[in-house]
Amino acid sequence: MKAIIIDDEKHVREGLLLLADWDRHGIHTILEAEDGEEAVKLITEHRPEIIFTDMSMPRRDGISLLKWLYSADLGSKTIVVSGYDDFDYMRNAIAYKSFDYILKPIEPDVLNETLERAVTEWKEQAHSRNSQAEESRVMNEVKPLYWDQLFSGLCTKKEIPQSAEEKIEKEFGISMTLAEKTAAILPIKAIVMKSFQGDYELAYSALSNMFSGLLRKQNDGVCFRNINKEEELVILFWKNKNVTYLSEEISALIYHSYKINCILALGKRSIDLSEAYDSSEQVYIKHNLLSKQKIVTSNEVDLKPLLHLFDFSNELKWALKSGSAAQAEIQLDQIFTKLINDHTLSLEQIKLWENQFDLLRSNWIKEYEVHHHPAFYSGTDYWKEDGSFSFEKFKEEKKKEFGQLIKFLSNVKYQKEKNNMQQIEEYLQQHYQEDINLQDIADRFFLSREYISRKFKQDYQATLTDYLTNIRMEKAKKLLENPYLKIYEVAYGVGYQNEKYFSKVFKKQVGLTPNEYRHSLTSKP
Structure with a gap:
């Protein structure tokens, strides 16, 4: 806290400095002024909480200073210290809300008791002012929210x-x-x-x-x-x-x-x-x-009918199935042209497009039997930097959404095809002893014979029949290592019912008859 002593007599100022217990009251800065004129400048600059002032001073006396303090409403506590028990002085001190009026010569007990009361009252009022200021601040913050709530509800x-x-x-x-x-x-x-x-x-x-x-x-x-x-x-x-x-x-x-x-x-x-x-x-x-x-x-507001993306679902679906982003863009460009020529590009139209695309995308994904997929890109950045709508950005965003979907579904299709061929290959490894033909495989895996022939050869660099023959021959080699097995038993063991046909196929694949292959094993050092 700060205090100021205003008196034209130096010994009075020194006496107050010595007699008051400043530290006990938390006052660590004490200013001095010789008259009211100097005091106004110091008070304006430093805003002390406690003011001691004489009444009789040159240039600007105590009454004038009290009037100024009253009009300034600084919240300070003013204690008049006077050598005059003068009614006029006291009346003005009361009128301008001085805290107290004490007479010279100053008694230490009276001085410190008055100072204590002044500090206590200032702190109480400061707390009250702070509370009111905080309450006012909160009200100013809450008030707009209240009207927002009220008018929004109405x-x-x-x-x-x-x-x-x-x-x-x-x-x-x-x-x-x-x-x-x-x-x-x-x-x-x-x-x-x-x-x-x-x-x-x-x-x-x-x-x-x-x-x-x-x-x-x-x-x-x-x-x-x-x-x-x-x-x-x-x-x-x-x-x-x-x-x-x-x-x-x-x-x-x-x-x-x-x-x-x-x-x-x-x-x-x-x-x-x-x-x-x-x-x-x-x-x-x-x-x-x-x-x-x-x-x-x-x-x-132009009341043209809304464009429905559902009306173009078949064309878009075939574009997706083609796996061609260029084909999808051609189809989308046709829709964009129709949108501009026959409809109104409004926020309502954009919302309808977005909702219907979400539904179509969901249905297309289900057709591919996809149960888990990453979050898809949702293009909504249709606006220029100045806030105006950009049709070009709208088209870019929609093409980007379709492009991502095409890439995703093409990858799903590839993986499904790859998985089908892997399953067929595993089936051949496990059932090579059985009489297997291409039609059986097509029926089992619900795929066409032509598709299996083409895709299997593409993935395994061999026809399905050749691949099955290779499996059987490798298994036959293992069985021929057992000298106790007859050749016909080996043939039956790898899926051949005819021993002679088995021997013919074995020689074609290995370059030796089954017996020659067995002898070659025993003749090795």
Whole structure:
């Protein structure tokens, strides 16, 4: 804490310095001034909590100083120290809220007792002031949230509760049930990403303050965050004569401050708040994104039919089955052309496209019997840096989604084909003793004979028959190592019912008859 002693007599200042128990009261800085004029400068600069002042001083006396302290309202505790038991002095000390009045010569006990009370009272009042300041700060933070909650709730209600009507009328001086209202939706994602580094709370606060200041000038309306919709501010106008002007001002403020071309979607005028909001929402989701208008109204809504991706499902499916990204792009380009020529590229249209593509992708994946798959890319970056819609980026994102899907399904197809051939190869290894033919394999694995012949040779560099013969011959070599087995037993053991045919095949494959091969084993050193 700080204190200041104001007296034109040096020995009085020195006496107070010696007599007061400053350390016990937590006062570690004591300033000195010879008159009120010097004191004002020091008090303004250092703002001491405790002030001792004489009444009779040159240039600026104690009464003048008390008046100044009273008007400045610094929260300090002023103790008058005077050599005069003067009623006029005391009356002024009381009038200007001095803490106490003590007489010279100063008694140490009286001085320290007065100082203790002054410090105690200052601390109590400082705590109270801090509490009030904190309460005020919290209220200022909570108040906007309260109105955000209230107005967001009213946007979904057909009737305004009486309690809400009274609160709004008290705060804004407007009757919500009688005033015609116009709602405007302002999407703020582009602003948040470009100018607030993704901090939505900071963006909501800054934008609300900016627009509220504009609206409050003539009490034209209110700006609030729609807590039911992410990334959305709502501007509610209740004085409709200024709607066009204020909308243009808001749009200009956004561009001037952030260099962003945000859409402001204005609905139709209505006494019903929910109806006014629904109207602005329809304008927002249905307006043509390729329009250059920053402020869009129901006049900019083109009620063309929506394009359904389901109508092109067969063409897209065959493009996917082809495994060709180029083929898919050709098909998509045809759809994009139809979209531009016969439909409106709106947020509603984009949402429908995204939902139907998700369903089609899910069904196509099921057809390939895929039960687990990685997270797929969802392209939603359709916007330029200035916030305007880019049809080129939309096309790029959709092509990227199809390209990833084609790559994934082609890989699944390859793996399934590879797995089929592996299973057939394993079957041959386990059933080489049986009478196996290509038709049996085709029936067992639900594949065509032609496909098996082509794919098996591609993977194993041999026809299925040759591969089976190689397995049998290798097994026969092992059996011929046993000198006690007859040749016909070896033949039966590897799937041949005819000993002569077995010997013929063995010689063709190995270059020796079975007997010659057996003798070659025994003749080895």
